[in-house]
Amino acid sequence: MAEFQIRRDDLTTIRVVDTGNSEQDFTLDEGEILVKIEHFAFTANNITYGAVGDQIGYWKFFPPSDDNGEIWGILPVWGFADVVSSSSEEIPVGERLYGYFPTSHYLKLKPAMVKGETFFDASEHRSTLPPGYNMYRRVRAEKTYDPSMEHERSLLFPLHLTSFCIWDALQDANWHGVEQILILSASSKTSIGLAYALAEDDNAPSIIGVTSNRNCEYVENLKLYNGTVSYDDLSSIEDIPTVIVDMSGNKQLLASLHNQLGDNMKYTINVGMTHWEDFQNDAEGIIANRSEFFFAPGHIQKRIADWGPAEFNKRSGTFMYKAALKSKDWLSCTVANGLESLQEHFKDVSKGNFAPDQGLIIKL
Incomplete structure:
Protein backbone atom coordinates (compact mmCIF):
# COMPACT_ATOMS: atom_id res chain seq x y z
CA MET A 1 0.00 0.00 0.00
CA ALA A 2 1.17 3.52 -0.74
CA GLU A 3 -0.01 7.07 -0.03
CA PHE A 4 0.41 10.22 -2.11
CA GLN A 5 1.26 12.97 0.38
CA ILE A 6 1.74 16.73 0.12
CA ARG A 7 3.42 19.17 2.51
CA ARG A 8 0.75 21.19 4.25
CA ASP A 9 2.94 24.32 4.35
CA ASP A 10 4.20 23.98 0.77
CA LEU A 11 1.72 22.63 -1.78
CA THR A 12 4.47 22.17 -4.36
CA THR A 13 6.28 19.49 -2.32
CA ILE A 14 4.91 15.98 -2.79
CA ARG A 15 5.93 12.38 -2.19
CA VAL A 16 4.68 8.81 -2.50
CA VAL A 17 5.15 6.84 0.71
CA ASP A 18 5.12 3.04 0.83
CA THR A 19 3.37 2.20 4.11
CA GLY A 20 4.23 -1.48 3.85
CA ASN A 21 0.65 -2.62 4.38
CA SER A 22 -1.16 -5.17 2.28
CA GLU A 23 -4.87 -5.91 2.30
CA GLN A 24 -4.33 -8.75 4.77
CA ASP A 25 -2.65 -6.42 7.29
CA PHE A 26 -5.84 -4.48 8.04
CA THR A 27 -7.91 -5.48 11.05
CA LEU A 28 -11.53 -4.41 11.26
CA ASP A 29 -13.51 -3.59 14.37
CA GLU A 30 -17.15 -4.55 14.47
CA GLY A 31 -19.16 -2.64 11.88
CA GLU A 32 -16.14 -1.51 9.85
CA ILE A 33 -15.39 -2.16 6.19
CA LEU A 34 -12.21 -1.99 4.11
CA VAL A 35 -12.41 -0.56 0.61
CA LYS A 36 -9.89 -0.73 -2.20
CA ILE A 37 -9.83 2.49 -4.19
CA GLU A 38 -10.09 1.67 -7.89
CA HIS A 39 -9.79 5.10 -9.51
CA PHE A 40 -10.20 8.78 -8.70
CA ALA A 41 -10.16 12.15 -10.46
CA PHE A 42 -7.57 14.81 -9.73
CA THR A 43 -8.28 18.46 -10.60
CA ALA A 44 -7.37 21.98 -9.50
CA ASN A 45 -10.25 21.64 -7.05
CA ASN A 46 -8.19 19.15 -5.07
CA ILE A 47 -5.41 21.72 -4.77
CA THR A 48 -8.03 24.11 -3.38
CA TYR A 49 -8.68 21.58 -0.62
CA GLY A 50 -5.03 21.93 0.37
CA ALA A 51 -4.97 25.73 0.12
CA VAL A 52 -7.82 26.03 2.65
CA GLY A 53 -7.12 22.76 4.41
CA ASP A 54 -6.56 24.24 7.85
CA GLN A 55 -9.44 26.72 7.72
CA ILE A 56 -12.11 24.23 6.65
CA GLY A 57 -10.67 20.96 7.95
CA TYR A 58 -9.84 19.12 4.73
CA TRP A 59 -6.59 17.77 6.23
CA LYS A 60 -8.60 15.95 8.92
CA PHE A 61 -10.42 13.55 6.61
CA PHE A 62 -7.51 11.23 5.84
CA PRO A 63 -4.51 11.69 8.16
CA PRO A 64 -1.25 10.19 6.82
CA SER A 65 -0.30 6.89 8.41
CA ASP A 66 3.27 7.93 9.21
CA ASP A 67 3.17 11.62 10.16
CA ASN A 68 2.49 12.70 13.72
CA GLY A 69 3.90 16.21 13.30
CA GLU A 70 1.16 17.37 10.94
CA ILE A 71 3.78 18.30 8.36
CA TRP A 72 2.36 16.15 5.59
CA GLY A 73 -1.25 15.75 4.48
CA ILE A 74 -3.40 13.73 2.11
CA LEU A 75 -5.61 15.58 -0.35
CA PRO A 76 -9.17 14.22 -0.55
CA VAL A 77 -10.35 13.12 -3.99
CA TRP A 78 -13.59 11.84 -5.52
CA GLY A 79 -13.73 8.40 -7.06
CA PHE A 80 -14.83 4.78 -6.91
CA ALA A 81 -13.87 1.92 -4.62
CA ASP A 82 -14.87 -1.70 -3.96
CA VAL A 83 -15.52 -3.27 -0.55
CA VAL A 84 -12.89 -6.00 -0.11
CA SER A 85 -13.45 -6.89 3.56
CA SER A 86 -16.39 -6.31 5.87
CA SER A 87 -17.44 -6.78 9.47
CA SER A 88 -20.65 -4.88 8.77
CA GLU A 89 -23.95 -6.74 8.52
CA GLU A 90 -25.30 -4.08 6.15
CA ILE A 91 -22.43 -3.54 3.68
CA PRO A 92 -21.16 -6.80 2.13
CA VAL A 93 -17.94 -7.53 0.27
CA GLY A 94 -18.36 -6.64 -3.40
CA GLU A 95 -20.27 -3.37 -2.95
CA ARG A 96 -19.08 -0.59 -5.27
CA LEU A 97 -18.96 2.89 -3.75
CA TYR A 98 -18.67 6.43 -5.05
CA GLY A 99 -17.48 9.13 -2.69
CA TYR A 100 -14.64 10.94 -0.93
CA PHE A 101 -11.37 9.01 -0.72
CA PRO A 102 -7.69 9.55 0.08
CA THR A 103 -4.94 9.38 -2.52
CA SER A 104 -4.00 5.88 -1.39
CA HIS A 105 -4.94 2.27 -2.07
CA TYR A 106 -7.14 1.40 0.91
CA LEU A 107 -9.48 3.08 3.40
CA LYS A 108 -11.35 1.83 6.46
CA LEU A 109 -14.90 3.12 6.88
CA LYS A 110 -17.53 2.67 9.58
CA PRO A 111 -20.93 2.70 7.83
CA ALA A 112 -23.85 4.30 9.67
CA MET A 113 -27.33 5.46 8.65
CA VAL A 114 -27.25 2.81 5.94
CA LYS A 115 -30.00 3.15 3.34
CA GLY A 116 -30.65 1.57 -0.02
CA GLU A 117 -28.39 3.87 -1.98
CA THR A 118 -26.22 5.58 0.64
CA PHE A 119 -24.47 5.42 4.00
CA PHE A 120 -22.36 7.79 6.10
CA ASP A 121 -18.92 7.15 7.53
CA ALA A 122 -19.17 7.35 11.32
CA SER A 123 -15.41 7.21 11.99
CA GLU A 124 -14.76 9.31 15.08
CA HIS A 125 -12.17 11.64 13.49
CA ARG A 126 -14.73 12.65 10.81
CA SER A 127 -17.65 13.29 13.18
CA THR A 128 -17.26 17.10 13.20
CA LEU A 129 -16.62 17.42 9.45
CA PRO A 130 -19.25 18.44 6.86
CA PRO A 131 -21.78 15.58 6.44
CA GLY A 132 -21.85 15.91 2.66
CA TYR A 133 -18.26 14.70 2.47
CA ASN A 134 -18.99 11.72 4.74
CA MET A 135 -21.71 10.22 2.54
CA TYR A 136 -20.96 7.30 0.24
CA ARG A 137 -23.19 6.10 -2.57
CA ARG A 138 -23.86 2.41 -3.15
CA VAL A 139 -23.88 2.85 -6.89
CA ARG A 140 -25.21 -0.54 -7.96
CA ALA A 141 -28.41 0.25 -6.05
CA GLU A 142 -28.94 3.45 -8.05
CA LYS A 143 -31.50 3.30 -10.83
CA THR A 144 -29.44 5.63 -13.01
CA TYR A 145 -26.00 4.08 -12.38
CA ASP A 146 -24.04 3.87 -15.62
CA PRO A 147 -20.56 2.27 -15.36
CA SER A 148 -19.53 3.98 -18.60
CA MET A 149 -19.98 7.38 -16.88
CA GLU A 150 -17.68 6.72 -13.91
CA HIS A 151 -14.82 8.89 -15.16
CA GLU A 152 -17.14 11.83 -15.87
CA ARG A 153 -18.81 11.33 -12.50
CA SER A 154 -15.50 11.39 -10.64
CA LEU A 155 -14.32 14.46 -12.55
CA LEU A 156 -17.47 16.53 -12.85
CA PHE A 157 -20.10 15.67 -10.24
CA GLY A 298 -23.18 24.77 3.95
CA HIS A 299 -25.57 25.57 1.10
CA ILE A 300 -26.30 21.87 0.66
CA GLN A 301 -27.29 21.56 4.32
CA LYS A 302 -29.54 24.61 3.97
CA ARG A 303 -31.33 23.19 0.95
CA ILE A 304 -31.67 19.75 2.52
CA ALA A 305 -33.41 21.48 5.44
CA ASP A 306 -35.60 23.47 3.02
CA TRP A 307 -36.45 20.74 0.52
CA GLY A 308 -35.67 17.47 2.29
CA PRO A 309 -32.85 15.08 1.29
CA ALA A 310 -34.80 13.29 -1.43
CA GLU A 311 -35.81 16.47 -3.24
CA PHE A 312 -32.32 17.95 -3.00
CA ASN A 313 -30.79 14.76 -4.40
CA LYS A 314 -33.36 14.70 -7.19
CA ARG A 315 -32.80 18.32 -8.27
CA SER A 316 -29.02 18.34 -7.95
CA GLY A 317 -28.61 14.82 -9.32
CA THR A 318 -30.69 15.59 -12.42
CA PHE A 319 -28.60 18.69 -13.10
CA MET A 320 -25.26 16.93 -12.58
CA TYR A 321 -26.16 14.01 -14.83
CA LYS A 322 -27.38 16.30 -17.63
CA ALA A 323 -24.30 18.50 -17.31
CA ALA A 324 -21.98 15.48 -17.45
CA LEU A 325 -23.72 14.24 -20.59
CA LYS A 326 -23.28 17.66 -22.23
CA SER A 327 -19.63 17.69 -21.22
CA LYS A 328 -18.96 14.46 -23.10
CA ASP A 329 -18.92 16.63 -26.25
CA TRP A 330 -15.71 18.37 -25.18
CA LEU A 331 -14.18 16.44 -22.26
CA SER A 332 -11.33 14.00 -22.85
CA CYS A 333 -10.02 11.87 -19.98
CA THR A 334 -6.36 11.00 -19.50
CA VAL A 335 -6.11 7.77 -17.52
CA ALA A 336 -2.80 7.31 -15.71
CA ASN A 337 -1.79 4.26 -13.69
CA GLY A 338 -0.55 4.42 -10.11
CA LEU A 339 0.24 7.08 -7.54
CA GLU A 340 3.65 7.61 -9.18
CA SER A 341 1.81 8.85 -12.27
CA LEU A 342 0.04 11.42 -10.08
CA GLN A 343 3.48 12.67 -9.11
CA GLU A 344 4.28 13.10 -12.80
CA HIS A 345 1.08 15.01 -13.58
CA PHE A 346 0.81 16.98 -10.34
CA LYS A 347 2.78 20.02 -11.49
CA ASP A 348 0.72 20.46 -14.64
CA VAL A 349 -2.54 20.28 -12.69
CA SER A 350 -1.37 22.60 -9.91
CA LYS A 351 0.07 25.16 -12.36
CA GLY A 352 -3.06 25.17 -14.50
CA ASN A 353 -1.19 23.66 -17.45
CA PHE A 354 -3.72 20.88 -17.94
CA ALA A 355 -5.87 21.84 -20.91
CA PRO A 356 -9.42 22.82 -19.88
CA ASP A 357 -10.93 20.11 -22.08
CA GLN A 358 -8.81 17.44 -20.37
CA GLY A 359 -9.47 15.53 -17.17
CA LEU A 360 -7.05 13.38 -15.18
CA ILE A 361 -8.10 9.98 -13.83
CA ILE A 362 -5.67 8.03 -11.63
CA LYS A 363 -6.25 4.28 -11.76
CA LEU A 364 -4.79 2.19 -8.94
Whole structure:
Protein backbone atom coordinates (compact mmCIF):
# COMPACT_ATOMS: atom_id res chain seq x y z
CA MET A 1 0.00 0.00 0.00
CA ALA A 2 1.17 3.52 -0.74
CA GLU A 3 -0.01 7.07 -0.03
CA PHE A 4 0.41 10.22 -2.11
CA GLN A 5 1.26 12.97 0.38
CA ILE A 6 1.74 16.73 0.12
CA ARG A 7 3.42 19.17 2.51
CA ARG A 8 0.75 21.19 4.25
CA ASP A 9 2.94 24.32 4.35
CA ASP A 10 4.20 23.98 0.77
CA LEU A 11 1.72 22.63 -1.78
CA THR A 12 4.47 22.17 -4.36
CA THR A 13 6.28 19.49 -2.32
CA ILE A 14 4.91 15.98 -2.79
CA ARG A 15 5.93 12.38 -2.19
CA VAL A 16 4.68 8.81 -2.50
CA VAL A 17 5.15 6.84 0.71
CA ASP A 18 5.12 3.04 0.83
CA THR A 19 3.37 2.20 4.11
CA GLY A 20 4.23 -1.48 3.85
CA ASN A 21 0.65 -2.62 4.38
CA SER A 22 -1.16 -5.17 2.28
CA GLU A 23 -4.87 -5.91 2.30
CA GLN A 24 -4.33 -8.75 4.77
CA ASP A 25 -2.65 -6.42 7.29
CA PHE A 26 -5.84 -4.48 8.04
CA THR A 27 -7.91 -5.48 11.05
CA LEU A 28 -11.53 -4.41 11.26
CA ASP A 29 -13.51 -3.59 14.37
CA GLU A 30 -17.15 -4.55 14.47
CA GLY A 31 -19.16 -2.64 11.88
CA GLU A 32 -16.14 -1.51 9.85
CA ILE A 33 -15.39 -2.16 6.19
CA LEU A 34 -12.21 -1.99 4.11
CA VAL A 35 -12.41 -0.56 0.61
CA LYS A 36 -9.89 -0.73 -2.20
CA ILE A 37 -9.83 2.49 -4.19
CA GLU A 38 -10.09 1.67 -7.89
CA HIS A 39 -9.79 5.10 -9.51
CA PHE A 40 -10.20 8.78 -8.70
CA ALA A 41 -10.16 12.15 -10.46
CA PHE A 42 -7.57 14.81 -9.73
CA THR A 43 -8.28 18.46 -10.60
CA ALA A 44 -7.37 21.98 -9.50
CA ASN A 45 -10.25 21.64 -7.05
CA ASN A 46 -8.19 19.15 -5.07
CA ILE A 47 -5.41 21.72 -4.77
CA THR A 48 -8.03 24.11 -3.38
CA TYR A 49 -8.68 21.58 -0.62
CA GLY A 50 -5.03 21.93 0.37
CA ALA A 51 -4.97 25.73 0.12
CA VAL A 52 -7.82 26.03 2.65
CA GLY A 53 -7.12 22.76 4.41
CA ASP A 54 -6.56 24.24 7.85
CA GLN A 55 -9.44 26.72 7.72
CA ILE A 56 -12.11 24.23 6.65
CA GLY A 57 -10.67 20.96 7.95
CA TYR A 58 -9.84 19.12 4.73
CA TRP A 59 -6.59 17.77 6.23
CA LYS A 60 -8.60 15.95 8.92
CA PHE A 61 -10.42 13.55 6.61
CA PHE A 62 -7.51 11.23 5.84
CA PRO A 63 -4.51 11.69 8.16
CA PRO A 64 -1.25 10.19 6.82
CA SER A 65 -0.30 6.89 8.41
CA ASP A 66 3.27 7.93 9.21
CA ASP A 67 3.17 11.62 10.16
CA ASN A 68 2.49 12.70 13.72
CA GLY A 69 3.90 16.21 13.30
CA GLU A 70 1.16 17.37 10.94
CA ILE A 71 3.78 18.30 8.36
CA TRP A 72 2.36 16.15 5.59
CA GLY A 73 -1.25 15.75 4.48
CA ILE A 74 -3.40 13.73 2.11
CA LEU A 75 -5.61 15.58 -0.35
CA PRO A 76 -9.17 14.22 -0.55
CA VAL A 77 -10.35 13.12 -3.99
CA TRP A 78 -13.59 11.84 -5.52
CA GLY A 79 -13.73 8.40 -7.06
CA PHE A 80 -14.83 4.78 -6.91
CA ALA A 81 -13.87 1.92 -4.62
CA ASP A 82 -14.87 -1.70 -3.96
CA VAL A 83 -15.52 -3.27 -0.55
CA VAL A 84 -12.89 -6.00 -0.11
CA SER A 85 -13.45 -6.89 3.56
CA SER A 86 -16.39 -6.31 5.87
CA SER A 87 -17.44 -6.78 9.47
CA SER A 88 -20.65 -4.88 8.77
CA GLU A 89 -23.95 -6.74 8.52
CA GLU A 90 -25.30 -4.08 6.15
CA ILE A 91 -22.43 -3.54 3.68
CA PRO A 92 -21.16 -6.80 2.13
CA VAL A 93 -17.94 -7.53 0.27
CA GLY A 94 -18.36 -6.64 -3.40
CA GLU A 95 -20.27 -3.37 -2.95
CA ARG A 96 -19.08 -0.59 -5.27
CA LEU A 97 -18.96 2.89 -3.75
CA TYR A 98 -18.67 6.43 -5.05
CA GLY A 99 -17.48 9.13 -2.69
CA TYR A 100 -14.64 10.94 -0.93
CA PHE A 101 -11.37 9.01 -0.72
CA PRO A 102 -7.69 9.55 0.08
CA THR A 103 -4.94 9.38 -2.52
CA SER A 104 -4.00 5.88 -1.39
CA HIS A 105 -4.94 2.27 -2.07
CA TYR A 106 -7.14 1.40 0.91
CA LEU A 107 -9.48 3.08 3.40
CA LYS A 108 -11.35 1.83 6.46
CA LEU A 109 -14.90 3.12 6.88
CA LYS A 110 -17.53 2.67 9.58
CA PRO A 111 -20.93 2.70 7.83
CA ALA A 112 -23.85 4.30 9.67
CA MET A 113 -27.33 5.46 8.65
CA VAL A 114 -27.25 2.81 5.94
CA LYS A 115 -30.00 3.15 3.34
CA GLY A 116 -30.65 1.57 -0.02
CA GLU A 117 -28.39 3.87 -1.98
CA THR A 118 -26.22 5.58 0.64
CA PHE A 119 -24.47 5.42 4.00
CA PHE A 120 -22.36 7.79 6.10
CA ASP A 121 -18.92 7.15 7.53
CA ALA A 122 -19.17 7.35 11.32
CA SER A 123 -15.41 7.21 11.99
CA GLU A 124 -14.76 9.31 15.08
CA HIS A 125 -12.17 11.64 13.49
CA ARG A 126 -14.73 12.65 10.81
CA SER A 127 -17.65 13.29 13.18
CA THR A 128 -17.26 17.10 13.20
CA LEU A 129 -16.62 17.42 9.45
CA PRO A 130 -19.25 18.44 6.86
CA PRO A 131 -21.78 15.58 6.44
CA GLY A 132 -21.85 15.91 2.66
CA TYR A 133 -18.26 14.70 2.47
CA ASN A 134 -18.99 11.72 4.74
CA MET A 135 -21.71 10.22 2.54
CA TYR A 136 -20.96 7.30 0.24
CA ARG A 137 -23.19 6.10 -2.57
CA ARG A 138 -23.86 2.41 -3.15
CA VAL A 139 -23.88 2.85 -6.89
CA ARG A 140 -25.21 -0.54 -7.96
CA ALA A 141 -28.41 0.25 -6.05
CA GLU A 142 -28.94 3.45 -8.05
CA LYS A 143 -31.50 3.30 -10.83
CA THR A 144 -29.44 5.63 -13.01
CA TYR A 145 -26.00 4.08 -12.38
CA ASP A 146 -24.04 3.87 -15.62
CA PRO A 147 -20.56 2.27 -15.36
CA SER A 148 -19.53 3.98 -18.60
CA MET A 149 -19.98 7.38 -16.88
CA GLU A 150 -17.68 6.72 -13.91
CA HIS A 151 -14.82 8.89 -15.16
CA GLU A 152 -17.14 11.83 -15.87
CA ARG A 153 -18.81 11.33 -12.50
CA SER A 154 -15.50 11.39 -10.64
CA LEU A 155 -14.32 14.46 -12.55
CA LEU A 156 -17.47 16.53 -12.85
CA PHE A 157 -20.10 15.67 -10.24
CA PRO A 158 -18.22 17.27 -7.29
CA LEU A 159 -17.54 20.39 -9.37
CA HIS A 160 -21.01 20.60 -10.87
CA LEU A 161 -22.63 20.14 -7.48
CA THR A 162 -20.87 23.36 -6.49
CA SER A 163 -22.06 24.90 -9.78
CA PHE A 164 -25.64 23.92 -8.98
CA CYS A 165 -25.39 25.42 -5.49
CA ILE A 166 -23.96 28.73 -6.76
CA TRP A 167 -26.74 29.03 -9.36
CA ASP A 168 -29.34 28.22 -6.70
CA ALA A 169 -27.88 30.79 -4.27
CA LEU A 170 -27.79 33.47 -6.98
CA GLN A 171 -31.35 32.98 -8.14
CA ASP A 172 -32.52 32.73 -4.51
CA ALA A 173 -30.97 36.20 -3.94
CA ASN A 174 -32.74 37.48 -7.09
CA TRP A 175 -29.30 37.83 -8.71
CA HIS A 176 -28.50 40.63 -6.22
CA GLY A 177 -30.32 42.94 -8.62
CA VAL A 178 -27.54 42.95 -11.20
CA GLU A 179 -27.44 43.06 -14.99
CA GLN A 180 -24.41 40.84 -15.55
CA ILE A 181 -22.49 38.01 -13.91
CA LEU A 182 -18.73 37.82 -14.46
CA ILE A 183 -17.28 34.31 -14.08
CA LEU A 184 -13.52 34.40 -13.54
CA SER A 185 -11.52 31.42 -14.77
CA ALA A 186 -14.35 30.74 -17.19
CA SER A 187 -12.65 27.70 -18.71
CA SER A 188 -12.68 25.77 -15.43
CA LYS A 189 -15.06 22.85 -15.17
CA THR A 190 -16.93 24.40 -12.21
CA SER A 191 -17.39 27.60 -14.23
CA ILE A 192 -18.70 25.65 -17.20
CA GLY A 193 -21.16 23.85 -14.92
CA LEU A 194 -22.39 27.20 -13.60
CA ALA A 195 -22.68 28.49 -17.17
CA TYR A 196 -24.81 25.44 -18.06
CA ALA A 197 -27.20 26.31 -15.23
CA LEU A 198 -27.33 30.04 -15.99
CA ALA A 199 -27.75 29.51 -19.73
CA GLU A 200 -30.86 27.39 -19.09
CA ASP A 201 -32.38 29.97 -16.70
CA ASP A 202 -34.45 32.52 -18.62
CA ASN A 203 -34.35 34.88 -15.63
CA ALA A 204 -30.57 34.93 -15.31
CA PRO A 205 -28.61 38.09 -16.16
CA SER A 206 -26.08 38.17 -18.98
CA ILE A 207 -23.05 35.98 -18.24
CA ILE A 208 -19.52 37.04 -19.20
CA GLY A 209 -16.65 34.55 -19.14
CA VAL A 210 -13.29 36.01 -18.07
CA THR A 211 -10.28 33.87 -18.93
CA SER A 212 -6.70 33.85 -20.18
CA ASN A 213 -5.81 34.73 -23.76
CA ARG A 214 -4.91 31.12 -24.52
CA ASN A 215 -8.36 29.90 -23.43
CA CYS A 216 -10.54 32.60 -25.01
CA GLU A 217 -11.23 30.65 -28.20
CA TYR A 218 -12.06 27.52 -26.21
CA VAL A 219 -14.51 29.43 -23.97
CA GLU A 220 -16.14 31.12 -26.97
CA ASN A 221 -16.60 27.78 -28.72
CA LEU A 222 -18.60 26.46 -25.78
CA LYS A 223 -21.34 28.92 -26.77
CA LEU A 224 -22.50 29.20 -23.17
CA TYR A 225 -21.42 32.74 -22.30
CA ASN A 226 -22.94 35.95 -23.65
CA GLY A 227 -19.43 37.34 -24.00
CA THR A 228 -15.79 36.44 -23.38
CA VAL A 229 -13.10 38.78 -22.01
CA SER A 230 -9.42 38.06 -21.50
CA TYR A 231 -7.58 38.97 -18.31
CA ASP A 232 -5.61 41.49 -20.40
CA ASP A 233 -8.72 43.34 -21.54
CA LEU A 234 -10.68 43.97 -18.33
CA SER A 235 -11.36 47.59 -19.36
CA SER A 236 -13.80 46.29 -21.99
CA ILE A 237 -16.15 44.99 -19.30
CA GLU A 238 -19.31 47.06 -19.21
CA ASP A 239 -19.71 49.28 -16.12
CA ILE A 240 -23.15 48.08 -15.02
CA PRO A 241 -24.43 46.39 -11.82
CA THR A 242 -22.37 43.20 -11.57
CA VAL A 243 -21.94 40.00 -9.58
CA ILE A 244 -18.49 38.42 -9.76
CA VAL A 245 -18.13 34.66 -9.32
CA ASP A 246 -14.43 34.14 -8.73
CA MET A 247 -13.14 30.65 -9.50
CA SER A 248 -9.55 31.86 -9.84
CA GLY A 249 -8.51 32.93 -6.35
CA ASN A 250 -6.32 35.61 -7.96
CA LYS A 251 -6.69 38.54 -5.56
CA GLN A 252 -4.86 41.02 -7.78
CA LEU A 253 -7.31 40.30 -10.59
CA LEU A 254 -10.22 40.62 -8.20
CA ALA A 255 -8.92 43.92 -6.80
CA SER A 256 -8.60 45.33 -10.31
CA LEU A 257 -12.22 44.50 -11.07
CA HIS A 258 -13.45 45.89 -7.74
CA ASN A 259 -11.59 49.14 -8.36
CA GLN A 260 -12.84 49.33 -11.92
CA LEU A 261 -16.52 48.64 -11.15
CA GLY A 262 -16.72 50.47 -7.82
CA ASP A 263 -20.34 50.86 -6.69
CA ASN A 264 -21.47 48.66 -9.58
CA MET A 265 -19.66 45.69 -8.01
CA LYS A 266 -22.71 44.54 -6.06
CA TYR A 267 -21.46 41.16 -4.85
CA THR A 268 -18.51 38.80 -5.19
CA ILE A 269 -18.68 35.07 -4.53
CA ASN A 270 -15.25 33.54 -3.92
CA VAL A 271 -15.35 29.88 -4.89
CA GLY A 272 -12.22 28.20 -6.25
CA MET A 273 -8.53 28.81 -6.64
CA THR A 274 -7.35 27.82 -10.08
CA HIS A 275 -4.64 30.43 -9.38
CA TRP A 276 -4.13 29.10 -5.85
CA GLU A 277 -0.58 30.51 -5.64
CA ASP A 278 -2.10 34.00 -5.51
CA PHE A 279 -4.68 33.13 -2.87
CA GLN A 280 -2.63 34.27 0.12
CA ASN A 281 -1.35 37.43 -1.55
CA ASP A 282 -3.04 40.54 -0.19
CA ALA A 283 -4.41 43.07 -2.64
CA GLU A 284 -5.66 46.57 -1.97
CA GLY A 285 -9.05 47.53 -3.27
CA ILE A 286 -11.06 44.35 -2.61
CA ILE A 287 -14.48 45.30 -1.24
CA ALA A 288 -14.68 42.79 1.59
CA ASN A 289 -18.11 43.78 2.90
CA ARG A 290 -19.70 42.79 -0.42
CA SER A 291 -17.76 39.54 -0.77
CA GLU A 292 -18.31 36.05 0.60
CA PHE A 293 -16.47 32.75 0.52
CA PHE A 294 -18.92 30.22 -0.88
CA PHE A 295 -18.90 26.94 1.05
CA ALA A 296 -20.99 24.47 -0.95
CA PRO A 297 -21.56 21.97 1.93
CA GLY A 298 -23.18 24.77 3.95
CA HIS A 299 -25.57 25.57 1.10
CA ILE A 300 -26.30 21.87 0.66
CA GLN A 301 -27.29 21.56 4.32
CA LYS A 302 -29.54 24.61 3.97
CA ARG A 303 -31.33 23.19 0.95
CA ILE A 304 -31.67 19.75 2.52
CA ALA A 305 -33.41 21.48 5.44
CA ASP A 306 -35.60 23.47 3.02
CA TRP A 307 -36.45 20.74 0.52
CA GLY A 308 -35.67 17.47 2.29
CA PRO A 309 -32.85 15.08 1.29
CA ALA A 310 -34.80 13.29 -1.43
CA GLU A 311 -35.81 16.47 -3.24
CA PHE A 312 -32.32 17.95 -3.00
CA ASN A 313 -30.79 14.76 -4.40
CA LYS A 314 -33.36 14.70 -7.19
CA ARG A 315 -32.80 18.32 -8.27
CA SER A 316 -29.02 18.34 -7.95
CA GLY A 317 -28.61 14.82 -9.32
CA THR A 318 -30.69 15.59 -12.42
CA PHE A 319 -28.60 18.69 -13.10
CA MET A 320 -25.26 16.93 -12.58
CA TYR A 321 -26.16 14.01 -14.83
CA LYS A 322 -27.38 16.30 -17.63
CA ALA A 323 -24.30 18.50 -17.31
CA ALA A 324 -21.98 15.48 -17.45
CA LEU A 325 -23.72 14.24 -20.59
CA LYS A 326 -23.28 17.66 -22.23
CA SER A 327 -19.63 17.69 -21.22
CA LYS A 328 -18.96 14.46 -23.10
CA ASP A 329 -18.92 16.63 -26.25
CA TRP A 330 -15.71 18.37 -25.18
CA LEU A 331 -14.18 16.44 -22.26
CA SER A 332 -11.33 14.00 -22.85
CA CYS A 333 -10.02 11.87 -19.98
CA THR A 334 -6.36 11.00 -19.50
CA VAL A 335 -6.11 7.77 -17.52
CA ALA A 336 -2.80 7.31 -15.71
CA ASN A 337 -1.79 4.26 -13.69
CA GLY A 338 -0.55 4.42 -10.11
CA LEU A 339 0.24 7.08 -7.54
CA GLU A 340 3.65 7.61 -9.18
CA SER A 341 1.81 8.85 -12.27
CA LEU A 342 0.04 11.42 -10.08
CA GLN A 343 3.48 12.67 -9.11
CA GLU A 344 4.28 13.10 -12.80
CA HIS A 345 1.08 15.01 -13.58
CA PHE A 346 0.81 16.98 -10.34
CA LYS A 347 2.78 20.02 -11.49
CA ASP A 348 0.72 20.46 -14.64
CA VAL A 349 -2.54 20.28 -12.69
CA SER A 350 -1.37 22.60 -9.91
CA LYS A 351 0.07 25.16 -12.36
CA GLY A 352 -3.06 25.17 -14.50
CA ASN A 353 -1.19 23.66 -17.45
CA PHE A 354 -3.72 20.88 -17.94
CA ALA A 355 -5.87 21.84 -20.91
CA PRO A 356 -9.42 22.82 -19.88
CA ASP A 357 -10.93 20.11 -22.08
CA GLN A 358 -8.81 17.44 -20.37
CA GLY A 359 -9.47 15.53 -17.17
CA LEU A 360 -7.05 13.38 -15.18
CA ILE A 361 -8.10 9.98 -13.83
CA ILE A 362 -5.67 8.03 -11.63
CA LYS A 363 -6.25 4.28 -11.76
CA LEU A 364 -4.79 2.19 -8.94
